[in-house]
Amino acid sequence: MRLLIDARTTYRHGPSALAARQQERLAELVAFARDRSPFYHQLYAGLPQRVTDPTQLPVTTKSELMSHFEEVLTDRRITRESVEAFVADPARIGHDYLGAYSVASTSGTTGRRGLFLLDQGTLRVAQTIVVRMLGSWLNARDLVRIAARGARMAMVFATGGHYASAVAAAKLASTQRGSRRVRVFGVHTPLPELVAGLNAFRPAVLTPYATTGVLLAAEQQAGRLHIQPALVTLSAEGIDPAQQQRIASVFGAKVGNSYAATECPFLSYSCPAGWLHLNSDWAILEPVEADYRPTSPGQLSHTVLVTNLANRVQPILRYDLGDRVLMQPHPCPCGSPLPGLRVQGRTADLLRFPTPDGTEVRITSLTLSALLDRLPTLELAQLVQTAPTTVR
Numbered sequence: 001m002r003l004l005i006d007a008r009t010t011y012r013h014g015p016s017a018l019a020a021r022q023q024e025r026l027a028e029l030v031a032f033a034r035d036r037s038p039f040y041h042q043l044y045a046g047l048p049q050r051v052t053d054p055t056q057l058p059v060t061t062k063s064e065l066m067s068h069f070e071e072v073l074t075d076r077r078i079t080r081e082s083v084e085a086f087v088a089d090p091a092r093i094g095h096d097y098l099g100a101y102s103v104a105s106t107s108g109t110t111g112r113r114g115l116f117l118l119d120q121g122t123l124r125v126a127q128t129i130v131v132r133m134l135g136s137w138l139n140a141r142d143l144v145r146i147a148a149r150g151a152r153m154a155m156v157f158a159t160g161g162h163y164a165s166a167v168a169a170a171k172l173a174s175t176q177r178g179s180r181r182v183r184v185f186g187v188h189t190p191l192p193e194l195v196a197g198l199n200a201f202r203p204a205v206l207t208p209y210a211t212t213g214v215l216l217a218a219e220q221q222a223g224r225l226h227i228q229p230a231l232v233t234l235s236a237e238g239i240d241p242a243q244q245q246r247i248a249s250v251f252g253a254k255v256g257n258s259y260a261a262t263e264c265p266f267l268s269y270s271c272p273a274g275w276l277h278l279n280s281d282w283a284i285l286e287p288v289e290a291d292y293r294p295t296s297p298g299q300l301s302h303t304v305l306v307t308n309l310a311n312r313v314q315p316i317l318r319y320d321l322g323d324r325v326l327m328q329p330h331p332c333p334c335g336s337p338l339p340g341l342r343v344q345g346r347t348a349d350l351l352r353f354p355t356p357d358g359t360e361v362r363i364t365s366l367t368l369s370a371l372l373d374r375l376p377t378l379e380l381a382q383l384v385q386t387a388p389t390t391v392r
Contacts, residue, residue, distance in 0.1 A: 003128040010281050011132065014337045021281040023052040025309040030057070033315040036074035039065075040315060054284050054307055057318045059292055062106075062114050065319070069115065075101075075313055083115055087162040094170025101313055102171070104164040106262045116164075116262050117314045125310040129266040129279050136271065136336070137256045138231065145230035149204030152181050154229075156194070156208035156216075159186040164262040165235065187212055195225045204230050210237040210257065217250040229253045235260070241274055259343050263316045264308040268341065273333045275340035282309050285341065286318070287325045298329035300344060354388050 010017045030051045033040035043058060044051075051057065065072050069080045077098060086097050087105050097103045102123060106114035138146075155172075157165040166184075173182040183201050185194055187209060198206075198216070206229040208216060213234050219225035232247055234257045248255040257270040264283050268276040278285050287301030288294055295301035304325040308316040328340030 003124055004131060007128050007132055007281065011337060018280050018337060022284060022309065025282070026054060026284065026307065027052050029307075029309055029312070029315060029317065032312055033074070033317065036312075037072055037315060039068045039071040040317070054286060054305075054318055055294075059305060059318050059320055060316075061320045065314075065316075066114060073117070073314055078117070078313075080115075083117070087115065090160055093159075093162055093166055094174055102167055103162060104167050104262045105162045106164075114262065118265070118311055119313040121312060122265075122308070122310040125282055126266045129269075129282065132279070133256070133258070133269040136269065137254055142230050142254055146204040149202065149228070149230065150181065151205075152183070152201060152203045153205040153207060154183055154185060154198055154201055154203035156185045156187055156206075156212050158188070159184060160188075164265060168265075191215065191219070192224075195219050198225060198227055202227055206232045206251070206253075208232075208234065210234040210239040210243075213247050213255075214239070214243055217247045220250050227251070231256065233258070259341075261306065261321055263319060263321065264306050264311075266310075267306070268338075271332060271334040271336055271340070273340075275328055275332050275334070275342065277332070277336045277338035277340055280339050283307065284309065285325065285327075285339075287327055287341075295325075295327075296329075297327040300324055300326045 006021075010021050027050050030040075030044065030047075034044045034047075035041070043060075047056060069083075070078065075098075078101075083097065083103060086092055086103055097117065100120065102118045104116050104118070106116065153172075155165075155169045157163070157169055159166050169182070169184045173179060173184055183197075183203075185197055189197070195216075206213075206216070206227070213232060216225060220227070229251055230253055232251055232253050232255045234244070234247075234255065239257060244255050244257065247253075257276070258268060259276050260267040266279055267283050267285070268278045270276055284305075284307035286294065286305040286307075287299075288303060288305055290302045292305070301324055304321050304323050305318045306316065306321045307318055324344040326342045326344070328342075332340045
């Protein structure tokens, strides 16, 4: 409750209050990391005692943090060997490592595979941000529609691995209330089977990857899927505004989108004006050029540096996320005091394959990349469709 009150108060007081909270939390995180993490203790040896400006900090990368995995962590009980054993066991998806930490692995399809731990404080912040996000998307009528449909939530995600979405879904479904209202559908499920499952479940809230949402909208339009969600929340990929509007129209639902990362799961959420808004009281995003000089608002960056102000067990500070971001150069028409942004490079295409009977099978690229991520020795992969029936 304290976090929720603070989030609402800071939001209402506008950009200056958000900036003050950000600086305060950055100073606390830097001090904590320098004191508890051998890696950051050495990296920050020459810095001022109190740091409120992220540009004073050196940049970190996934390769660097994974190479120094145990030294980065602030809990000395944690070993790389035990974490790798934990994520190698599918039965532990949704369970806490050492009874205290959520663990997720990132795909090797965008670079080196990562192992990331989130503490309980981070999960509480994420829950607070979800309340803020839903409050910006839904009105009282929407909430009544969701309640009238039993508040059932269908989550269509990659399963079988310790992906951030799979871990979050498993945690939610494992609660007493969630076991009745939440159902997880594997994104690898054959489309006819997925459609049948959704028809039987009749969700009030549908939560798919963005391209899966496009596929399901086509099934609804074709009359094979017939569900009436009040809210569709998209994730993992960017989506064209026209496609988002089509999903809203086909389902007769509110549609929200979000941009986040395993390293910082509460980065941003969409607004009616078509922008994403950064939760700047709990996260810092710095769009930068290839040499890490700042990119001006309104210009597309080469990459972006992220700082997660909540996580203490594995501090993420000025971390090169690899996405290309454009910051909104003017106040958003929606009225949000949070910084606006757009992201390039996370838009995934649908792969289309002809069938002998002249029809077409469509598969999201995330479906295939999630399968590749199950290969334990995979570090980097790229999918290219070279012919109508060939992928390499």
